[in-house]
Amino acid sequence: MKKLILTSGFFMSFLFLKAQETLPINGIRDVRSGTFVFTNATIITQPNTKLEKASILIKQGKIVAIGTQISIPTDAQVIDSKGRFIYPSFIDAYTDYGSSSPQNTGRSFNWGAPAQFKSNKPGAFAWNQALHPEINVVEQFSADENIASNFRSNGFGTVFTHLKDGIIRGTGAVVSLGKKNDQLLVLKAKAAQVFSFDKGTSTQSYPTSLMGSIALLRQTYLDAKWYQTKPLSEGLNLSLEAFNSNQSIPQIFLAGADKWAAVRADKIGDEFGVQYIIRGGESGYQRIAEIQKTKASYILDLDFPSTPDVEDPTQARLLSLADMRHWELAATNPGVFEKNNISFALTQDMKDSKSFLSNLKKAISLGLSESKALEALTKTPAQMLGVYDQVGSLEVGKLANFIITDSPIFSSKAKILENWIAGDKFTISSADYPTFSGKYTLKINESNYQIELSKDLKLKVIGKDTLDGKASFANNTVTLSFAASKTSNDLIRLNGNLLGSELTGTGFDATGQSIVWNASKVSEASEKKSEEEKQKSNDLISKITYPFMGYGNEVQPAQETILIKNATVWTNEKDGILSQSDVLLKAGKIQKIGKNISEAGAKIIDGTGKHLTAGIIDEHSHIATVSINEGAQSVTSEVRIGDNLDPEDINIYRQLSGGVTSSHILHGSANTIGGQTQLIKLRWGTNDEGLKFQGADPFIKFALGENVKRTTSMSNNRYPDTRMGVEEVLVDAFDRAAEYDKNMKANPLLTRRDLELDALVEIMNKKRFITCHSYVQPEITYTMRVVENMKKQGYDFNINTFTHILEGYKVADKMKAHGANVSTFSDWYMYKTEVQDAIAYNAAIMYNMGLNVCINSDDAEMARRLNQEAGKTVKYGNVPEVDALKMVTLNPAKALHVDSKVGSIKVGKDADVVLWTDNPLSIYAKSLYTIVDGVVYFDREKDAQMRVKISEERNALVQKMLNDKKSGAATKPVKPSGKALLLCSDHDEQDENHTHESQTIE
Amino acid sequence: MNLKLLNKMKIYIKLSLITSIGFIPFMGNSQETIYPSSAQKGITAITHATVHVGNGKVLEDANVVFENGKITSVGQATIPSSATIIDAKGKKVYPGLILPSSDIGLHEVGNGVRGSNDFLEIGENNANIRSIVAYNADSKILGVLRENGILLAGVAPSGSLIEGLSSVVQFSAWNYEDAAYKMDNGLYINFPNYSTNPNAHGPASSLQRSNERLETIRQFFNDAKAYLAEKNHVSTNLRFEAIKGLFNGTQKLFVRANGVKQMLLAIELAQSIGCPLVLVGASDSYQIAPILAKNKVAVILEEEHALPSMEDDDIDQPYKTASVLQKAGVLYCLNDGHTESRYRNLAFNAGTAATYGLSKEEALSAITKNTAEILGIADKTGTIEVGKDANLLISKGDILDMRGNQLEKAFIQGRDVSLDNKQKQMYERYKFKYNLK
Secondary structure (H helix, E strand, C coil), rough: CHHECCCCCCCCEEEECCCCCCCCCCCCCCEEECCCEEEEEEEEEECCCCECCCCCECCCCCCEEECCCCCCCCCCCEEEECCHHHHCCCEEEEEECCCCCCCCCCCCCCCCCCCCCCCCCCCCCCCCEEEEECEEEHHHHEEEHHHHHHHHHCCCCEEEECCCCEEEEEEEEEEEEECCCCHEEEEEEEEEEEEEECCCCCCCCCCCCCCHHHHHHHHHHHHHHHHHHCCHHHCCCCCHHHHEEEEEEEEEEECCCCCHHHHHHHHHHHHHCCEEEEECCCCHHHHHHHHHHHHCCCEECCCCCCEEEEECCHHHHHHHHHHHHHHHHHHHHHHHHHCCCCCCEECCCCCCCCHHHHHHHHHHHCCCCHHHHHHCCCCCHHCCCCCCCCCCCCCCCCCCCEECCCCCCCCCCCCCCEECCCCCEEEECCCCCCCCCEEEEEEEEEEEEEEEECCCEEEEECCCCEEEEECCCCCCCCEEEEEEECCCCEEEEEEEEECCCCEEEEEEEECCCCEEEEEEECCCCCCCCCCCCCCCCCCCCCCEECCCCCCCCCCCCCCCCEEEEEEEEEEECCCCEEEEEEEEHHHHHEEECCCCCCCCEEEEEEECCEEECCCEEEEECCCCCCCCCCCCCCCCCCCHHHHHCCCCCCCHHHHHCCCCCEEEECCCCCCCCCEEEEECCCCCCCHHHECCCCCCCCCCECCCCCCCCCCCCCCCCCCCHHHHHHHHHHHHHHHHHHHHHHHHHCEEEEEEECCCHHHHHHCCCCCCCEEEEECHHHHHHHHHHHHHHHHCCCCCCCCCCEEEECCHHHHHHHHHHHEEEEEECCCCCCCCCCHHCCCCHHHHHHCCCCCCCCEECCCCHHHHHHHHHHHHHHHCCCCCHHHHCCCCCHHHCCCCCCCCCCCCCCCECCCEEECCCCCCCCCCCCEEEEEEEEEEEEHHHHHHHHHHHHHHHHHHHHHHHHHHCCCCCEEEEECCCCCCCCCCCCCCCCCCCCCCCCCCCC | CCCHHHHHHHHHCCCHHHHHHHCCCCCCCHHHHHHHHEEEEEEEEEEEEEEEEEEEEEEEEEEEEECCEEEEEECCCCCCCCCEEECCCCCCEEEEEEEECCCCCCCCCCCCHHEECCCCCCEEEEEEEHHHHHHHCCCCCHHHHCCCEEEEEECCCCCCEEEEEEEEEECCCCCHHHHEEEEEEEEECCCCCCCCCCCCCCCCCCHHHHHHHHHHHHHHHHHHHHHHHCCCCCCCCHHHHHHHHHCCCCCEEEEEEEEHHHCCCCHHHHHCCCCCCEEEECCCCCHHHHHHHHCCCCEEECCCCCCCCCCCCCCCHHHHHHHHHHCCCCCCCCCCCCCCCCCCCCHHHHHHHHHCCCCHHHHHHCCCCCCCCCCCCCCCCCCCCCCCCCCCEECCCCCCCCCCEEEEEECCEEECCCCCHHHHHHHHHHHHHHHCC
């Protein structure tokens, strides 16, 4: 069948009535009226509007009339379209057709390589190479027949094209896929502006991270607004000018398949009053409520994972349940969007565009309605791009863009025969030649053969032994070949045409003699039921869980009234440790503490022999986030961890199992002033906003020492390279911020709003607080002095927390005087030069000096055992057990300013508690229940059941994959699932396209 | 020295002990004056202790007597009158802990200091490289490890394909020759990667390259076997000479491998050489425990405190792998490969294994007796039994738990070992500065 598809298509090379007037013609003009009428067709003018036995009249590339009773002009060519179906041609709302988009935009950040601080692009353009709103793809557009024919063969007649590169990519155009001069192909020159998170081919270092891309976009919106005030200091900035003028057209944001990315993109739009059209959201079915909330329209591709080859169990193991489920459910996505009334268009912007139509049919078999499918390919994209007046339906006055099919387009065997674009015919595939198939008596020389040609071009030579031959149809002729007899290898080869009712032509017989042959039809081909695909069961195995992965819950766990009876309660309050006491959790709060409490309807947990503590709070963590470091510059206070949270990090669940209820997610240590941090509660299954600890003071990460001066790089060119420079970076940053603060107050309208300095001003005005990565004593001291010196300029603030602080014991007195909290490791040492004086007694000394001491993890594994890490302060320095536990509960709550809500077991505080099997400081203690806001997020018994469920579901999906392979599905090798673990010094994003260059230094 | 600790010790330790602590430096001294101990003099008896033998047995109110560095009696036997008595009533006595696989003495500062790196030689095949000759017996790390009960360690080069020869050292020595407890006990190989999982087992590599590397390894051993079969050679091959022991039963093959495929191929390799195999790392060993037991393959679990390699794995899988091996009858031991805490938490790795399926005594064996067997030093150490070296610890409480782990004394070959170290000295220094108790 494939042989019939003529991908290059046929094209009529004349011009309609009016030639392009400015274009000189070399030769004799050939002007035709291009009037055609297609009669007796089933015309689907738009989704849900079907005209039977109707006609459509087109002239000069436009639709002139359509209906069941139209008058046909005399110069019209009448094409009898009985049995044919006519639909509007499809529109692809996201392509780079005919643009000069780079082929490979993969990038990776090299920690050791020199940085590029400025844009390489010459001219009066944006400071950052990844911002080029000034690019209008229409200025470089040039039709590309090879690519156009590929689109046309899938039924497309119109596309939106843009330059696929950079974060702000400039404007795209709507163009026709016809074969005309470029001038005639453009439907709309500047149809939409396009954005992405990916800096593409930009060689400039900034941004290195997702949160950096987001910050850069936000800053650009602000800059563009400010630029409208014509600031002298900026000079001419063509990029900002273009950006401003592009605001009036639709804005498309390439977010990618990840549902969370769609949510992130939409949030940027919300902030600046822009509703993006989101290109992406292919995993949206996993989180449809969040997708719906964006209120965005989507452009979805149909790139469904092919079947992984899971025969080798060691390979199957590398595939996560989440990826297995997505393999099964990806095709349900458009249907889920439809069910939830989310507007979407479909694009063939995918790795294998050949599978576009078959995947579309798969999506339809899994819930997408045919009318919605058509709408997503016609009306919706046309409306998105503001070209519905020209294309997107079959209506009088619109372009004559339509496809002709041999059966309803979404039926399994449907073929697109022709694709007419602006009145030009492109033949996509031949019809089935119903006259051509049949049983024939074939005469060659004196021999007669009974042959049968089926509709799908299978040749059978019927005789004592029925033999299979080969038949093909190409270049308008039929070619047949078959063996003369069962025992012969010599082939008879024939070529010819259907003349009248006879197939006839020339060929060679089995001996190689040239012959003339003819075959006269005896009867129609037997209507053998084409081997119906075994009715594939559409029963889906996969479960939708929150999060969408192993250990997710089908129903989000709810807040309960819980009464824990008869436990040893570590209150962290004046009462100390209460034995055999009850604690009542209700409405998310700790309601009662005492003996013999009873509460009707409460879930009772027997705490006999068990220990109840406040939930563990990790002051220094890097889980649940997509990127950790924006490392391109030494001051990046504009970036925010909260912009790129990942609520589906398995480490959230693993840490719940270790009793952690809140984590402070810090920017990494790549630069002196890093990004804004995010305090989260480990609410497993929620979304990014749901993770955030509401009402907590905002913090920011600073860093000092080796990582900041990039000690491991042999070619660092980023200032600073010494601790002396680090100090000056701090001085300069606050100085700049003070000046900015002054200007902002004096002249708010004319001062450029600077997100980087905004954050610093917040710090100086005690609206944001510093947690500072620090190791050796001089840097600790000078950092305190730098901020203390700001008093002279009227800013009275301090370093809220020194984190790591492994030489804190040397300057405990100074930190005490300064008023800093400290957060350290229990026993790390000798992992780099600046920790050669790290001692396990650090926490004990600082504790004895009266500092508020926390023990943190900075390590996704160790965070599961923070209780034991606190226990080590008993071993190293005899800290009393009650106070040791506080170092991972109440003390971090204090350091993070949330001790009024969490950190101890006190009536009125959040119901964030852990029930342990043993003394919580002991290595033998396991958590039985970890409760956040009165919701049981970890239950050790349930965990055991979940393991069984995971393995059952995995097995069922593996069996389905194996069956798929057995029944002939193409498979591909397993691509291991999983996210890289982010470390404090990592520049990796959790993106499969990036090379991983982990630096395991802390 | 921790004064508080010293004071408490004075209460428990009888007067006669003063001679043996006479050389322990007092406050203000730097680590450079923490001396290696000299040979044991006379007879020492630890009395009334709870003795955790290391082989699963626990003896209550028992005595451990040692002389000339060797254990002479364990239990309730009469104590020679000349013995120096250490009353350990209410305390626990353990065999000295053994860290099976490390770069101690070859790698002082973890990261970013090229000058401190002596564990990776240039070239793919370093079979002739001997860790013992570069071993720095003055490493600052040793004091911290002694404080945590680790008295012996396997030391091996790492990083190349055929990495070189490991040795076992003891931690109270003036130089490497003093330190050597068993020299050149095994050859380390870093097995080619057969996993496509970039997270669990290092970067994804091409299987073709892995096959080539495996072929390189196989050919090396075939060539070595042929070479060693002949006594007289025109030219010496240092690499072949170095691994004689693999063919005569005096060396073991240590293979770093984590994935199932790697481990199975490693077994095949060792069987073709005919040498005992020890898998190092072996994070997926729980999946093939019966195969390991049947083929008598030993396992060094690199790190108990690790994340599961796959998202869907049991969240506590690394914690309970030891118990899977234990139940299957595999000879295994525990290591502490954590790169930031630098080996000090070996006992707590065992504690975690005890929380997740092992008995406490099994967990203890996994850092003492089993380790000694795997390193080939079980004739000398690993348990508290008559005839073995007096490598002993006295702890206030359960050493597997941070709540109990407080070492009061340690003996290597009967020598009373200093538990002082730089960290304790810095502690004292700043307690002094701040006038803290």
